[in-house]
Amino acid sequence: DGGITQSPKYLFRKEGQNVTLSCEQNLNHDAMYWYRQDPGQGLRLIYYSQIVNDFQKGDIAEGYSVSREKKESFPLTVTSAQKNPTAFYLCASSIGRQGYEQYFGPGTRLTVT
Amino acid sequence: GENVEQHPSTLSVQEGDSAVIKCTYSDSASNYFPWYKQELGKGPQLIIDIRSNVGEKKDQRIAVTLNKTAKHFSLHITETQPEDSAVYFCAASMGGGADGLTFGKGTHLIIQP
Secondary structure, three states: OOOOEEEEEOOOOOOOOOEEEEEEEOOOEEEEEEEEEEEOEEEEEEEEEEEEEEEOOOOOOEEEEOOOEEOEEEEEEEEOOOOOOOEEEEEEEEEOOOOOEEEOOOEEEEEOO | OOEEEEEEEEEEEEOOOEEOOOOOOOEOOOOEEEEEOOOOOOOOOEEEEEOOOOOEEEEEEEEEEEEEOOOEEEEEEOOOOOOHHHHEEEEEEHEEEEEOEOOOOOOOEEEEE
């Protein structure tokens, strides 16, 4: 099956710990994105990558880090510097600069206590 | 940066009636406007999109209209069915979304039997 996978579906962490969320795609897409969704809110862009070994900050990058070592993988690390890390995290991908449509994974719900 | 306003936040319609959700955007350079449907606990699903060189696009019971002069676009769902109940998000972007999407805050559509 082609698509975007995110794991795990639910993640629980203690305050002060870093945590890494996984995002994998087998669509052969060049571009990948991370968004954050809070209850009753729209999605906000954290980081994006249009090509391997390159990524850009989105609107709310503070307290997050990413890497893009492989085309199919774009992991997101939520660091202890992120003040309100509890949220629903969504990964998306698109063909790239010549394509428009972004397709989303099922999301990871992170709870930090 | 871009700002997207979405109305209404909640919309309740009788099954079989039409539903209309409206969005406005702030940056006249935006050229790509997708709509997503999100069911509880899942990732958003792209249902229709429109580019700035087109005024209207239809796909079965769903249509989107774009007014570039007024900087607003709308989602129209006809003959609504129970499975249309979900949260709908509009988004806007420049460069076809390559640098990420700016989302509205969502509309909770409720289809009354």
